[in-house]
Amino acid sequence: MSEMPKAYEPREVESQWYAAWLDGKCFEADPSSQRPAYSIVIPPPNVTGILHLGHVLNNALQDILARRARQEGREVLWLPGTDHAGIATQAKVERELREKEGVGRRDLGREAFLERVWEWKEKHGGIIINQLKRLGCSCDWSRERFTMDPEYSDWVAKVFVDLFKEGLIYRGKRMVNWCPVSLTALSDEEVIMKPQKSKLYTMKYELVDAPGEFLRIATTRPETLMGDTAVAVNPRDPRYAGFIGRKVRRPFPEAEIPVVADEHVDIEFGTGALKITPAHDKADFEIGMRHGLEIIDVLHPDGRVNCPGCPELDGLDRFEARGKAAAMLDAMGLLIEVEDYDNKVGFSERAHVPIEPRISMQWFLRYPCVDEAARAVADGDITFRPDRWRKTYAHWMENLQDWCISRQLWWGHQIPVWYRRDKLEELKAAESLDTSDLEAGDIHVGVEPPEDESGWVRDEDVMDTWFSSWLWPFATMGDSGGDSPTLRKFYPTTDLVTGPDIIFFWVARMIMAGYRFAGGPPFRNVFFTSIIRDLQGRKMSKSLGNSPDPVDLMEKYGADGLRFGLMRIAPVGSDIRFDEHQIEEGRNFANKLYNACRFRRMAGEGGGAAPVAGLRSSHVDIMAKLDELADDLVRLYGEYRFGEISQRLYEFLWSEFCDKFLEAVKGDLRDSASEAAKAATLSVFDAVMSRYLQLLHPYMPHVTEELSRRMGYTGDDEFLMLKQLPEASLLANLAEVEVAAARERAGAVYETAGRLRNLKAEYNVAARRDVRFVVRGAAEWLDAESDVLALLAGADSIELDDAFDPPTGTPVSLTPVGEVAMPLEGLIDVEAEKARLSKEVDKIAGEVAKSEGKLGNANFVGRAPAEVVEQERERLEEWRAKLAQLREMLEGLG
């Protein structure tokens, strides 16, 4: 046994134990095991990402669940991996290339560029994985997966082909969300609506058949005016009844466009007349379809104006063009008003610029197994925690829109579709490439390319990253596209831990994919974590610089400290306000635990054997409390109440074990104490601590493993993390009545000690200065506990003397063990004691009045449950007795 330094130093300990666990293959899952399975798949982080606090929370929770499941004797698979993160990764590499080499991806060409991305992935892909290891995550790293592994890619292609054959995947020209920076289509989920300070421009269009007469129109986007092909009014709007069917003059490029009637137009808003730009607005597109309007695209893919017919604006960026267009209208005398206007604009999730609604040729998916997936959650086959997310899920499932799955990127799974070269040219010229326009012989959809590739051209698009992620729970377990022992043992997974922000992106889609491709739900429970905010309540973000680096935090406070601190502030269901002080508390807690063990070590050898003989009430009490803790944790884990679990663990060690138990038994460990007393105390310490370390282990794996080994609770070739939780109670050998009696005594002693310390403080007696206490009317068992009481209260001695007649003014406290006097020869301050007693009398009198009022209420006595009333009566009796005694004492002072 080596020396233990005064303060716990986590760094070395944590890395050593992590290495030891890996060496011992503690994390590896065995599909052939007979134990019941427990499995989690990690929400795969972006392969080139770095750890942030959200990851820490998420993965610490998963680790806690996995470690607890191992202790419960289950065969655990926690399957890790990373996501290729199409747009994010490609954008990173492109930026790097531009900055360092001044080249774009098109300069390199597809193949060369992809090589560079793979290089980047090899170089940076391990970072977040290593950070998860630093955190202590017990993932089965031998099974680490990547969404672009060959086998995984096969699954993605196979799924695409299956869904295509089923008729659920189709290609078509549709209005999609276009990102002018990433130059790709996005799904609806990748668009974030943000409030914007905009301008609402009111302008007027002249009626063709009535020069000098105008129709007033409000718009926020004058720069798309060149694409207007109609003006719409509501058919029920009396103001415009006479305008329907007539034509107005579009100012530039000049054209005559019709006034159409459409229910969609809001009579109340703006002027009640809406300019229709079918190429650049989703609603306008639909109106255009209804009225057979021409679609004029006036924007380039990168957001610049594409309108040679209007040279003043052609080539300008869309926002620049907005001001210019307004100025032009003004110059023509057509701009009536510009007012400030708050509206919401869709932004690209990744590129942080407003998206552009745009007509383009894309691949879409009509979701499979929608009913099964919706029912699974509604019926509780899959449980959501907190439960309220079910509603969010149900709402989305009821309003499913087809998913735009193609992306105009290079990094990702390329669409497994080939077109016959000559046919493709023909269709391109005709600007039409709906799958419906292709005959069977012109298109090849398959995991493998067509036999004679030369005559074919592959679709250039790749799939949305989530189109691979949605297969994650089974594509990581099965052979490509098939069965495997792992899949049979561990699918469906037990728990999924993720953020509610990806309930649509990922969770809902996984459920549908699970039913369609793996024959059932992908998981049984989904635990949605809180979102971590800063102390101002703002979301953590790189740009705000309010996101602390978890690795720094781990260096400062240890991985265990970070984990524990975070768990203590993680409420169920609402947001977390992150405060570094909480992490500091986690570190302090680890140190407290370490020092409790250090104290035990300094007390010397002994203990070990199960505690039986010579038990004190404090011994019994702490063992009973440990049993209670163990039971509570079973319940709390069942309810996924992680914050409360950490709270209970904290309270047990700090308040119960250290502040009460350890202080109470310190006397037994002194050299003057008997061997028997010492042995009993050491064995109780060991019995309680060894179990406590096990209970704490999922939250603080490193320090518990370390201490368990150092204290000899686990052998040299044993791991705490793999040890099963014991079933037997520590108190199995004691009769219930004995336990109850001992606990009552212990409780009384602890409470009395508090009162006496209080008394000392009131009289400014230094806490560590020993004084003499004299007890009158002592509980009959007090003699046996008086040494403990003396120790806890900082007393020189506790005397039991019913005949004791305290000098006038001696402070006396009424305690659960009797009336305790603190004779302070020469220090008595009668006035101070009077004041103290008066204050207490007032307080107790208030309680008595309150209680009497309650019991005097016929309704209370008549209607409240009998036990509640009885409880109240007892309480009143106690208060009254106490009050009487206090008054007597006060009178005694004169």
Added chain:
RNA sequence: GCGCGGUUAGCUCAGUGGUAGAGCACAUCGUUCACACCGAUGGGGUCACUGGUUCGAACCCAGUACCGCGCACCA
């Protein structure tokens, strides 16, 4: 506009009908030794507001205010 959360001590949060809690922070005291990453003691709350139900409400119901988050084609 619809929906979902939240509002309890200076701060972060517990508290599902029966004496308002914890940690931190604060104040006073204390380093003859497990731990100053510590110990002892103490001060501090109209449980957002208004009504209702109940013998009794932080808790249940209705409404209001403020904060946050989703969803929605008001240009």
